[in-house]
Amino acid sequence: MRELGFERVLFLVHRLTLAKQALASFQNVFGNKKSMGIVGAGNTGYNKDYIFAMVETLHKEENLRKFKQDEFDCIVLDEAHHSPANTYQKVMEYFKPKLFLGMTATPDKKDDNDLSKNVYELFNHQIAYEIRLQQAMEEDLLCPFHYFGISDISLLTDDQVKARNISEEDFGKLTSDERVRHIIEQADYYGYSGDRVKGLIFCSRNKECQELSAKFNELGYRTVALSGSNSDQERESAFERLAMNAEDATDExxxxxxxxxxxxLNEGVDIVEVNQVIMLRPTQSPIVFIQQLGRGLRKAENKEYVVILDFIGNYNNNFMIPVALSGDRTYNPDTIRKYVISGNNTIPGTSTIHFDEISKEKIFNSIDKIKGMKSIIRESYISLKNRLGRTPLLFDFYEQGEIDPLVIIREYKTYWHFMEAVEKNNYSSKLDAHEKLILEYLSKTILSGVRPNELYILQKLLTEQTISADEIQKELKVQFDYMITEQEVDESAKVLQGHFTSKDAEYQKYKEIGILQYDKDKLIHVYSSYIHCLEHREFNVQIRDIINVGLARYRDKYASGKAEETPFVLYEKYSRRDVSLLMNCGKDMSSTMYGMSRIGDDVFIFVTYHKEEAEEGKNYADGKPDYADAFEDNLIFKWDSQIGKDNDSPYMKKVLSAPRKHLLVKKSDAETNFYYMGQFDVIESVNSEKEDNNGKMKPIAKVKMKMHDPVREDLFRYLQSNISKENKTV
Structure with missing residues (x-):
């Protein structure tokens, strides 16, 4: 405001506390060069140069009329996500300043869950500056924090916690003496920075706040419970008492x-002295989580860090905790797991993140059963559309770090189907059944971007009708440093002809997609019917979108770091379908790839680290024996062959004779993809026996493998952490 030379400025807020804080900040910059005053709550500084006004006061007709429409050079709207509200709109429609400037930490937050209200549109989709938690930590703008995810002893579900009329029994569990003791023990153990604790505690309901506050007070703590029924004066008094130093205490x-x-306290509260934040509620959204965590992130004298204690119960939405802490909005289950595994690597600087083992398992359990994904995708889409000011493409989700395109495709098969579902009658452009079939097949087969072959060919066919195998080989080497043989060009052509399916019924469905033909002269020709499809603008856009996403994913995830001259990147995740594609199987072999699959000179061992629980009276779940598959350390892996197969069986001979042996591991059946752990050598394989579910002893081979690469430490710990029966049934 000073540098732009604005003479008169209106700073609009929704709480008196914010008006006072803003005025103090402006006075630090301007001193006495500008007169400043507050409007609202009995204050009448209408004639000042810089006015800090409460919207509830200013929006009234008689107060607006005290100003000319062009009275202000600039109007700043604090907490601008409230600006679609009628009170703000009345002010914005009346005044005609040189500049409207909105400031908010939560532009996508909707106060009334009306997703059609668009803050970005009010400001012409112009984002002057944006900074997120991770970047703010990197730039040392915020106080470092130490986050501890602690298992809550209240075993209520989120439905019970959120119930409008909570039962006495359930409320008793939330406010039990045992839980209070647990909270206090943990708060004392993890501590705070400074001379005394100055903490905020977030609960799930006002009644819980009041009861817990009373119990804390009985134990000698000084606490209050605040709600919407408290006056501004009562709130400000509480804030001052929390911030004050012990030596400033008086009898009053x-x-x-x-x-x-x-x-x-989620917004509009600036108590910089807060040094401990305790969360006793389910995480309903990453936005609210960061708002609450953020109450402690302001820097203050004698505060080196803030301690965040998150009491994690058996809640469906626990997966949102790592989403919020990491800032990752893709909602890809594998990515969320990776953030829980990596912990401290999630946050820059000296901040740390730690989950106790039970909390980790509760989060992993929540990730395994993510519910309401269609609703999350829809919210992400509307937020992205609002921000861009246009209909997003799938690539926009990828580029903007929103919902992972693969998650959208998993739910809707094609982006087109999603658009039809979310936009309904607003999406008038139609695709015919054949065009939809092509999009469905390509989305399923090549969107993941595990290799560039098919994507590059499709890209060339957008503008050329014939391309040679030689040209494809040269261009893939130049553009992607990717070597491909003539046979692999042939395999890629077959993939684009609809051959990459797992069952005959699926092949019969996709074999007529009619994209290209590959002749004996090693030339690829595009079909005229596909050219005709590309002339349909919407289909053309969707095809380009698939190509752009696939190639971007390849460059970001798979282009470098190939392990030992294989097409696999160490510790990336692959499905059995991906393995079939990368090994040029000619079709999707995933339905026949169980624990072991031999493909040419390569053998692949697929391991589920934690098996399903057996039914009562059985040794193991049918078809999933409790094999002794486990890492002894970062290099040695012990594996049991399929029951009934010892070293003399053709099964084990395939394993032992393979020149190249690969291990792929997932933690549980809830994960669809496997971590590629690299190649291994068999250092011991001995015949043994195992009892089947019928009580009969059957031959097996007990194999000791040595990995070529030591398993990455965080992944090793993740796989080794136990999933107890109690946690699996919560």
Missing amino acids: IQPLDYIFSVDI
């Missing part, structure tokens, strides 16, 4: 240790 005003609340 004593310091507070904690303030309990549900959500009134």
